[in-house]
Amino acid sequence: MNKQILVVDDERNVRMMYRTALETEGFDVTEVDSGSAAVEKFTKSKFDVAVLDLRMPEMGGLDLLEIMRDKNITTPTVIITAYGDVPNAVKAMKLGAIDFLAKPVTPLQLRTLLNEVIQRHTVPSLPSLPRTAPKFRGDPSLHLFAAKRAINNRDFDEARGHLAEAIKQNDRMIEAHNLLGVLFEMKHEYAIAKQCYGRAIAIDSKYEPAQQNMRRIFDLFNFGSSKEPVNLGEEL
Secondary structure: OOOEEEEEOOOHHHHHHHHHHHHOOOOEEEEEOOHHHHHHHHHHOOOOEEEEEOOOOOOOHHHHHHHHHHOOOOOOEEEEEOOOOOOOHHHHHHOOOOEEEEOOOOHHHHHHHHHHHHHHOOOOOOOOOOOOOOOOOOOHHHHHHHHHHHHHOOOHHHHHHHHHHHHHHOOOOHHHHHHHHHHHHHOOOHHHHHHHHHHHHHHOOOOHHHHHHHHHHHHHHHHOOOOOOOOOOOOO
C-alpha cells in the first residue's frame, strides 16, 4: 500500500509542486490549504507523514502541530519554512517535529526527507534506550537515527539515551553532541547544554549550529534575550 502524505500549504502552486514530486515516487498525496482543513482531514484519515508550512494565515504550522498533539494525532511531521531558520525549534521538538526544509524546496529534497522519516518509523528493530540493553555496537549512526524517531514520538529520555550511546561509540559525532545539547536546553539544564555545545565546537570550531546555540545561551544569561534561533544541526 502506498504511503499516505498530507500536504498543508496555503499556496496552490506549492501544493501542486509537492504533489507532482511525491506522486512520481509512489506516494498518495492529499492536500489542503489551511490548518483547520488539515484538522478535519486528520479526523477522517490516517497519514504516514504530514508536511506543514510554517507560515500560513490564521493558523501556522507550529499552531497546527500543537493542535495535533493536543488531539493525540501522532503523525510524523515535516516543517517547511521560507525563513532559513526555525526560531521556535525547541517548541517544535517538544511537539515532536525535528525535520525541516527551507523554501524553495526541490523535489529531490522533499522525496529524500520523507523517505527518511517514513523509514525511521517503520524499522521495527530499533531498540529503546535506556530501557533495553545498548545495541548497534559499531554503528553509532543508527543511534542517531533512533534518537530522531524518539523525538518524533516525544520520548525525550529515550532520545537522550540513544544520543549518549552514539557519543560513547564515537565521541566525535558532532551532530549527536549538538542535538544532545538542544535536548538538555528543553529541560532547562543550560550548564549541561553548554558542555554539549562546547564538545561539538571542540571537534570542529567552524561548526555553526553549536556556535549559534552557544551564542544564544550566552545572550540569554547576560542580556536576558537573544535573536539567535535554536539550530538543530540539519540543513534548513
